[in-house]
Amino acid sequence: MNSEKRPNVVAEAWKGLKKPVFIPASIIIFAMIAFSVIFAGTAEGAFETLNTAITDGVGWWYILSATGFVLFAVYCGISRVGNIRLGRDDEKPEFGVLSWFAMLFSAGMGIGLVFYGVAEPLSHYVVPPEAGGITGSTDAAANQAMELTLFHWGLHAWAIYVVVGLGLAYMTYRKGRPLSIRWLLEPLLGRTRIEGPIGHAIDTIAIVGTLFGVATSLGFGVQQISAGLDYLGWVETNNWLIVVLIVCVTGLATFSVVSGVSKGLKWLSNINMVLAASLAVFVLLLGPTLFLMQSWVQNLGGYVQALPELMLRTSPFADDGWAGAWTIFYWGWWMSWAPFVGMFIARISRGRTIREFVFGVLLAPTIIGSLWFTIFGDAGILRQRDEGDMLVDGAVDTNTSLFQLLGGLPLGIITSVLAILVIVFFFVTSSDSGSLVIDILSTGGDLDTPKITRMYWSILEGIVAAVLLLIGGAGSLTALQTMSIATAVPFSVVLVLACVSLLKAFRYDVATTPRYVRVTATPTNAEGSEAPKRRRGAGISSTFSGLAPSQVGLTTPTDGAVVLAVHEVSTESLEVDPDTGAVEYSADSGPVDPLGGEVFDTPEFADSHEGQTQSNS
Numbered sequence: 001m002n003s004e005k006r007p008n009v010v011a012e013a014w015k016g017l018k019k020p021v022f023i024p025a026s027i028i029i030f031a032m033i034a035f036s037v038i039f040a041g042t043a044e045g046a047f048e049t050l051n052t053a054i055t056d057g058v059g060w061w062y063i064l065s066a067t068g069f070v071l072f073a074v075y076c077g078i079s080r081v082g083n084i085r086l087g088r089d090d091e092k093p094e095f096g097v098l099s100w101f102a103m104l105f106s107a108g109m110g111i112g113l114v115f116y117g118v119a120e121p122l123s124h125y126v127v128p129p130e131a132g133g134i135t136g137s138t139d140a141a142a143n144q145a146m147e148l149t150l151f152h153w154g155l156h157a158w159a160i161y162v163v164v165g166l167g168l169a170y171m172t173y174r175k176g177r178p179l180s181i182r183w184l185l186e187p188l189l190g191r192t193r194i195e196g197p198i199g200h201a202i203d204t205i206a207i208v209g210t211l212f213g214v215a216t217s218l219g220f221g222v223q224q225i226s227a228g229l230d231y232l233g234w235v236e237t238n239n240w241l242i243v244v245l246i247v248c249v250t251g252l253a254t255f256s257v258v259s260g261v262s263k264g265l266k267w268l269s270n271i272n273m274v275l276a277a278s279l280a281v282f283v284l285l286l287g288p289t290l291f292l293m294q295s296w297v298q299n300l301g302g303y304v305q306a307l308p309e310l311m312l313r314t315s316p317f318a319d320d321g322w323a324g325a326w327t328i329f330y331w332g333w334w335m336s337w338a339p340f341v342g343m344f345i346a347r348i349s350r351g352r353t354i355r356e357f358v359f360g361v362l363l364a365p366t367i368i369g370s371l372w373f374t375i376f377g378d379a380g381i382l383r384q385r386d387e388g389d390m391l392v393d394g395a396v397d398t399n400t401s402l403f404q405l406l407g408g409l410p411l412g413i414i415t416s417v418l419a420i421l422v423i424v425f426f427f428v429t430s431s432d433s434g435s436l437v438i439d440i441l442s443t444g445g446d447l448d449t450p451k452i453t454r455m456y457w458s459i460l461e462g463i464v465a466a467v468l469l470l471i472g473g474a475g476s477l478t479a480l481q482t483m484s485i486a487t488a489v490p491f492s493v494v495l496v497l498a499c500v501s502l503l504k505a506f507r508y509d510v511a512t513t514p515r516y517v518r519v520t521a522t523p524t525n526a527e528g529s530e531a532p533k534r535r536r537g538a539g540i541s542s543t544f545s546g547l548a549p550s551q552v553g554l555t556t557p558t559d560g561a562v563v564l565a566v567h568e569v570s571t572e573s574l575e576v577d578p579d580t581g582a583v584e585y586s587a588d589s590g591p592v593d594p595l596g597g598e599v600f601d602t603p604e605f606a607d608s609h610e611g612q613t614q615s616n617s
Contacts, residue, residue, distance in 0.1 A: 010452060012450065013450035013452045013453050016443055016446060016449070016450060016453075017442055017443055017453065018200070018203070018442060018443055018444040020197070020200040021200050021203045021204050021207065021441065021442055021444070022442045024200070024201075024204045025203075025204045025207040025208055025211075025442065028204070028208050029208060029211060029212075029460065029464065032212075032483070033463065033464060033467050036467050036468065036471045036479075037467065037471065047478050047479040047482045048478055048482075050482050050486065051324065051478055051481060051482040051485065052321075052324065054482070054485050054486055054489070055321075055323070055324030055328045055329075055485065056324070058328075058489055058492075059314065059323060059324060059328040060314050061492065062327075062328050062331040062332060062335075062488075062492065063311075063312065063313070063314055063323075063327065063328070063331065064312070065331075065492055065495065065496055066156045066159070066160060066311075066331045066334075067156070067311045067312060068496070068499070069156070069159040069160050069162070069163050069495065069499070070155055070156055070159040070311070072159070072162075072163065072499045072503075073159045073162040073163070073166075073358050073361075073362060074358070074362075076162075076166065076354050076355075076358050076506070077354070077355050077358035077359050077362075078355075080510045081354055081503075081506045081509075081510060082353060082354045082355030082358065083353060083354070083355065083510075083513075083515075084170070084174070084353065084354045084506065084509050084510065084513065085174070085351065085352070085353050085354075085571055086166075086169040086170055086173050086174055086349055086350055086351065086352055086353070086354065086357060087173045087174060087350050087351045088174075088576065089513070089571040089574065089576065090571055090574040090575060090576040090583075091173075091350070091351040091571075092351050093349075093350070093351035093352050093356075094348070094350050094351055095348060100348060100349070100352075100360065101360065101364045102273075103345075103348045104345060104348075104360060104361060104364050104365050105273075105364065105365055105368050110217060110426055110430055111217045111218070111220050111221040111224075111423060111426040111427060111430060112217060112220065112333075113153075113369070113372055113373075114224065114276075114402065114419065114422055114423050114426060115220040115221070115223075115224050115398065115402075115423075116149075116398070117372060117373060117375075117376035117377065117402060118376045118377060118379075118380040118390075118401040118402045118404075118405050119380075119396055119397075119398040119401040119402070120148075120149050120152070120326075120373075120377065121145045121146055121149045121373060121376075121377030121378065121380060121381055122145070122377065122380045122381055122384060122390060122396050122401055123145075123396045123398070124141070124144065124145035124148050124149065125137065125141050125142050125145040125381045125384070126141075126384070126391065126395070126396055127322075127395075127396075128141045128144055128145065129148070129315065129318065129320065129322040129323070129326075130315070130318040130319070130320040130322060131313060131315035131317070131318045131322070131323070132144055137384075137385075142378075142381050142385070143298070143302055144306075145377070145381065146295070146299040146302060146303070146373065146374070146377060146378065147299070147302045147303050147305075147306040147310070148310070148326070149373050149377055150299060150300075150302075150303040150366075150369075150370050150373065151303065151306065151307065151310045151311075151327075152326065152327065152330045153330075153366075153369045153370075153373065154303060154366040154369065154370070155307070155362055155366055156311070156331070156334075157330070157334045158361055158362050158365055158366060159362065160331070160334045160335055160338050160495070161334070161337075161338055161341045161342050161345060161361065162357075162358055162361050162362065163338065163342070163495050163498055163499060163502075164181070164184070164338040164339055164341075164342025164343070164346075164495070164498070165341070165342035165343070165344075165345040165346045165349065165357070165361065166346075166354065166357055166358070166502070167183075167184035167342075167498050167501075167502050168181075168183075168184070168342055168343055168346035169345075169346035169349050169350065169357065170354075170502065170505070170506075171183045171184060171186065171505075172346065172445075173346075173350045173351075174509075175505075177445075178444055178445025178446075179343065179346075179347075179440060179445040179447065180203055180440070180441060180444055180445040181202055181203055181206040181339055181441065181494070182194050182198075182199035182200075182202040182203050184494075184498040184501060184502065185198075185199075185202065185494070185497055185498060185501045186501070187501045187502065187504045187505040188497060188500055188501035188504060189501070202494055203441050203442075203444075205490045205491050205494060206339045206441055206491060206494070207339075207438050207441050207442060208487050209335065209336040209338075209339070209487040209488050209490075209491045210336060210337070210339045210340050210434060210437060210438055210441075211434070211438060211457070211460065211461055211464065212336060212464065212483045212484055212486075212487040213333060213335075213336025213337045213340065213434075213484055213487070213488070214337070214340065214430055214431065214434035214461050215461050215464040215465040215468065215480075215483070216333060216336070216465075216468075216480045216481070216483065216484040217337075217426075217427075217430050218246070218249075218250075218427055218430065218431060218461060218462065218465040219465045219468055219469050219480040220480065221249070221423050221424075221426060221427040221430075222242055222245050222246055222249070222427070222465065222469060223398075223399050223469070224399050224402070224423055225245055225249075225420055225423050225424065225427075226241050226242060226245060226399075227397075227399030227400045227403070228399075228400070228402075228403050228416060228419065228420045228423075229241075229420070230400075231400050231403040231404075231407075231416070232403070232413065232416055232417075239470055242466065242469055242470065243466060243470075246462050246465060246466045246469075247462070249424060249427045249428060249431075249462075250431065250458060250459060250461070250462030252424075252428045253427070253428045253429075253431035253432050253435070253458050253461075253462075254431075254454075254455050254458040254459060256428055256429075256432040257431070257432045257435045257436060257451075257454045257455070257458050258451045258454060258455060271425060272422060272425035272426060272429060275418060275421055275422045275425065276422050278418070279415065279418055279419060279422060280371075280372060280375050280376075282409075282411075282415060283375050283376060283379055283405070283406075283409065283415075284375050286409050286410055287375070287379045287409060288379065288382055291378070291382060292374055292375055292378055292379065295374050295378040296370065296371055296374040299370060299373075299374050299378075300367075300370055303370070313327075325481070328485065329481045329484065329485055331488075332484050332485035332486075332487075332488035332489075332492075333481075333484045333485070333488070335488035335491050335492050335495065336484050336487055336488040336491065338491070338495065339437060339441065339491075340433060340434050340437045340438075343437050343440065344433065344437070345361055349361075354506075376402070376405065379405060380401060380405050383405060383408060387408070389404070389408075390404055390405070402419055403416050403419065406419060431458055431461050431462070432458070434457075434461060435454050435455075435457040435458040435461065436449070436454060438457045439453050439454050439457055442457075464483075468480050468483060515568065516568070516569040516571065516574060516583070517566045517567060517568055517569060518566070518567045518568075518569045518585055519565070519566055519567075569585060573585060573586055574586070599611075599614055
């Protein structure tokens, strides 16, 4: 009999947790669940009251800070800060550009895109915001509807993710800090405070916000799955169906998160991307294809034109509640999702410059998202304009609008089932990824977290989603939106402080990081005799002090002048010895001539810059 004791899984997991973060976060989450259950009888009205109070009180702050994040991201991208590499100076990106863009797209894809793909543009078309001064169900309302939708899902959303993702990538891969939100504020607060109660509070806020942000998405997913099944006539929506759906899909998510990223999340994400892309291509090809492509170009132009006016619109004279139900909710939702998405894009962006990171994260998902909303949103608007059958009792039904659109196309039942599968997989991947990120935060940045704690967070997300849906009753959508907005309030302050903190660190980095150059000789002697041919790759030096003419293949001219050609070198072209710090230039990693260095035996070529370069090399 083996007398050796088996390790206690729970004890080992408990040992690895950061108690000052895990315990307060769990207490706050369970307290909010208990509050919802205890006051279940008045929950619907309470959520509406709380939602109004938050949007009236902090709505202006959300709008101002979100626009500030866009300015922060653009500044980092266009200034000298953009030259900083998220890793060592000589580090190469882990993923190619196309693979990186694909993963950024997958990070931005979620239940929200499927849930709101048809419903949001259609809602703005039928009931536009009072502040816009446009009559509903008109051509002007249709154009404005797409501008507002892209505003909510475009640069502002991804600028919020840039703050967290850029901060985590910089502090972890360049500065060697643990992968945790608290370290974004180290340049501002110092290590002592960050490792103390203030740091614990920051990570606790991030965990609570992320969990309720993910739970909001899961709630949307369950609502749409049950509505889709009801629309197809397979089941009748009720509380028991909601509970069964949450239990089943949370079970799948828990299985996935336990199996690990490489086995579970990876293949689920790949399958879902194919399914989602197939659904979009189907609607594009079998729907009004030419109209949709024309609309996409116009939507991009309209969004760019409307952005300066929309980005600071707080609608102080409007009393229709539109800003609170849409813009302010979205900014709070994105902030609560920021640790989740930010950590993902940080982990796939190691080795890229800040400039590549900023413009890749801002532009790639925004452009792809605009195509998604054009395909589904404009198709829904056109259908309502021509057929008038996209409304339910005179209003947009957010849960069923996607299935109404698909039902009017060929193979409606098949595509509706496909849409439900896409939502289920988004449900699983969102819960899976969210649980992993929350677990990393609760362990202080440990990437190899225990399976039992991953299960704990995954199950807790399902419980929160179920409670908000069931207790919220007819106002379940308001309940989901309210909790997302409320939990993002303290985290918005953390994000603003993170911007100030990171700029402080970036300024020092820019001032102290060397700029590498490659020096080549362009020799001429004082007598004007024929100069020796140029010798390329003469070496690298951060200073010309002590660089003798003989080192670059020059004879000493009589007037003492040395003419040098200086070429700035990308850090990707360097090899740095980790022991000595010696820097070597690798010509193979330098820029590649797209014309292949071809030579032509023509007068035009001989007289060109390229011809002169070739003849002197």
